[in-house]
Amino acid sequence: MADLPDPADSVAAVFREEYGRAVSVVLRTTRDLGLAEEAVQEAFAAAAEHWPAEGLPEQPGAWIITTARRRAVDRFRRDAARGEKEAQAALVRTEAEPEPDVFGDDRLKLLFACCHPALSMPARVALALRVLGGLTTAQIASAFLVPEATMGQRISRAKAKIRDAAIPYRVPSATELPERLSGVLAVVYLIYNEGYSAGLGAPAERSGLCAEALRLARTASRLLPEEPEAAGLLALLVLSESRRPARSGAGGSLIPLGSQDRALWVPELIAEGLAIVRRCLKLGRLGPYQLQAAIQAVHSVASSADQTDWGRIVRLYDLLLAAAPSPIVRLNRAVAVAEVEGPGAALVLIDALGLRGYHVYHAVRADLLRRLGRVDEAADEYSEAARLAPSVGERTLLEARRRALGSP
CATH class of the missing domain: 1.10.1740 (Rna Polymerase Sigma Factor; Chain: A)
Structure with missing residues (x-):
């Protein structure tokens, strides 16, 4: 039984x-x-x-x-x-x-209410993640790389402002939509990321967040067909979702992009995402989500990891840095630089970012040190990355890589 x-x-x-x-x-x-x-x-x-x-x-x-x-x-x-x-x-x-x-579709109304322009952008995103995604304050703080207490205050102030200013609960008029779009897209993006990362090691646990983010992205794209960033976000999520069947192994361990079985990627989703990216590129109004989708498109068309056009990816990251500079974008660009100029050049770049305490930074640094033959330092970085990793799947991968180095 x-x-x-x-x-x-x-x-x-x-x-x-x-x-x-x-x-x-x-x-x-x-x-x-x-x-x-x-x-x-x-x-x-x-x-x-x-x-x-x-x-x-x-x-x-x-x-x-x-x-x-x-x-x-x-x-x-x-x-x-x-x-x-x-x-x-x-x-x-x-x-x-x-x-x-x-x-x-009341959730769409709630999303637009949370993204009212009277609220600061960080407050809009944090509040919507709390009330729409059901995420804890600690989870949201982790996504923003800020202390939990700071995020709690931010959310409380946003709720109070909505109440005191009597911000209406409704879908805005067509003329109001564009000014709220950036907040709405940021929320959808972070909801998807939370479901995508939390699913590692427990595939069914938060898959509903990914499905909800995709639904909202499709709705936003239909609602604002002339806004290329709405289409760009949809393409980004669709292309990311196309790799879901290949990204986890036995026990939910994360399988990195370069090691995935590409035969498991979903061709229908890849075709949909590529078609959206092509339409966006023709419009010539590139924004951060379109550029991220274009980067994912380059990965999606490569028949193997060795065939990836890393030079093109570096150039796309250069455009992304001009449009939306951040330490995380610089970190991701450094990963591509390592494939073009070597791990030494990439290590110089990431050591200037000030991202200690962020598990991906330590994981990337560990890989670069391993490739440079600096095994003792690589082992320490893998251990730190595993300690900080938020999901079981990521910890499993990082601990396995640490063990593969032997006992320095």
Whole structure:
């Protein structure tokens, strides 16, 4: 007899899949993002209490939404009884409204609400990742390379500003969309990255984040067909997704791009991504997501790692640095430089970046040192990269590379 799923695991799985949608639907009722989040969190607490005894409901997402709306309405009733006018008005509105269509695209509305131009760009992205992606403050802080306390303050201030400025919960008009686009695309990109990296070692755990990011990217591209960066992000995600079947091995260990079995790449997704990249290049309005997609396209058309046009990739990274300079872009460019000019040239570049404490930096530095024959230093860097790596799959790979060096 197969083992029954752990009720706690079921609640956690529903949380990952439904949290953002639940918050967005309950926000219709509350018009208060903080209160909507509180109601949904209370609903999940109730689920953790009731589901182990009663079993998983047939539609767990609908159960969460219904429970959360009831908690919100109860809150309004208590406040209305105390004579609070806002709560009285909200209660009247709530009781007059029909049940929401939980299958509608409310998450898109929530995404645009979080990306209001009244908020700073970092606050827009962080808030949307919290309420739409269901990510913890610690996960978001890690994505931004800032302390958790700093990120917590940033998110709290953003919620307060949305509440105090009465920022509306709606999809903006056509004339408002472009000014919010950069924030929306940044959120979609980071949601995908979180699902993509967290899936290593636990492939089913956060695959819903990748699917949601792809859905949102397609929606944004359809909504703004004249915006090449929306198309560029879609191409970037599609090309990344095309390699998913080849990127993990036994036990969920990460298989680096150069070692992947390219026969496992999904040709339909590659064809779709390449077609979008070609359309973007013809427009001549290149932005960061289009350039990243173009870099992925170069990898996708190479029949093997040895056939990769690394010189072209370096040139594309030069354009990307001009459009969106950052230490992470410089680190990735250095990886390409190592294939063109050798590991010594690349090591000089990355040692000037100041990225100690970032696991990818240590992993790249370890590979360069190994290629230079500096085995003792490479072993130390692999150990540090493994210690900092956020996923089981990455740690497994890095520890294996450390062991392959022997015992310096």
